[in-house]
């Protein structure tokens with residue numbers, strides 16, 4: 001049985017005096033407009049007449065004209081919406097001006113009142129839709145919609161994303177080029193911690209990055225231990241979704257990467273006094289990094305979006321890592337339609353997530369077992385399961401490959417009819433290849449929307465579950 005609740009009477013927030021004072025200040029001195037032009041728009045005013053006056057002032061100043069009661073009045077008359085009492089009102093606004101110094105404060109007060117009015121509207125909408133009997137959307141959808149509205153309001157003050165003119169677009173592109181020129185030698189985007197990879201990709205920029213590999217190749221090690229740590233050390237605020245590994249295990253691997261004490265030994269508590277000290281020192285250093293982990297199993301894209309919104313509001317957000325695609329859940333309809341529909345829905349949604357947050361999304365993906373039947377087990381695009389939508393939506397697709405992994409599992413045994421010489425020769429070949437492959441990983445970039453493709457090599461340290469630069473850090477040629 002449902003029962004009615006009485007809602008409190010809410011006063012609509014507005015500040016008539018601030019609106020009048022700001023308009024008067026701008027009419028006395030048009031320079032006051034510059035102090036509010038970046039964040040204040042006509043719809044932020046509560047009084048419709050003030051909205052019209054502010055819009056007219058903005059248009060005149062944009063055209064390089066002076067806005068004062070006389071020019072404004074004639075502008076209103078030309079538009080056919082001037083009235084006798086406006087002349088008097090504009091003069092009154094000017095007459096009551098005490099100072100033009102507080103223009104920015106008046107502007108912020110007006111905008112705050114607008115945001116509060118918007119909040120009230122969203123709140124009433126929520127009450128109305130959630131309380132309507134026979135509501136046609138389920139609670140999760142209503143929460144998603146409310147969060148989306150709040151996020152928009154928090155991020156852009158309810159403003160529409162600006163449409164850029166060609167001139168503005170070119171100016172933004174040149175400003176980015178200038179920033180890049182100042183930081184030449186540094187990646188444009190967030191560092192991956194691997195210099196050769198940064199050189200190929202320009203670091204991680206807003207976009208969808210897919211990293212595919214067979215299990216145990218070190219995908220999670222590359223994403224969580226190498227990229228996450230390197231990015232966070234440069235101040236990037238990272239949020240990781242780990243569907244496979246508990247957050248505690250990810251953190252234990254962070255400690256392993258930092259101290260060199262393998263995660264399995266930490267878990268067993270088998271440590272010397274000196275190692276304990278290293279772990280405690282590492283705790284302080286790693287604890288200060290802007291890293292957060294969500295280890296909810298089987299996450300949906302809406303869970304990721306909601307968590308990112310909340311996270312961005314509280315902590316800021318520069319990099320999102322999702323481990324991994326094939327452990328995520330899609331909508332019940334897509335799940336019913338099969339794997340292709342599921343992957344298509346998830347990659348499209350992750351694309352909209354990087355666009356919304358203007359941050360790179362690094363998505364890990366498990367590859368088909370089929371590639372292990374091949375002589376050359378280096379992965380390629382065809383090994384991505386249901387790869388169509390991934391190929392289309394991803395800005396970068398890379399694969400991780402370590403020959404060492406396969407060689408260590410195929411130590412030759414003597415065949416029944418094999419001579420000593422033949423066996424020794426085969427064994428030596430295997431030993432040579434194993435030596436060459438030891439600690440080496442290949443990152444094969446098969447798609448790079450804005451840059452070159454190709455393979456880079458890195459060093460893999462198993463006990464630390466950490467990748468590092470091959471040449472610089474290890475001197476391998």
Ligand SMILES: Nc1ncnc2c1ncn2[C@@H]1O[C@H](COP(=O)(O)OP(=O)(O)OP(=O)(O)O)[C@@H](O)[C@H]1O
Nearest residue numbers: 213214215216217218219220221262264462463465
């Ligand atoms: N203590 C250790 N000593 C040596 N190697 C280790 C140690 N701990 C982990 N590794 C190696 O790290 C690799 C695991 O990496 P990771 O879990 O990142 O792989 P993955 O590609 O994400 O695989 P999965 O999808 O199965 O999680 C394995 O090859 C494992 O042998």
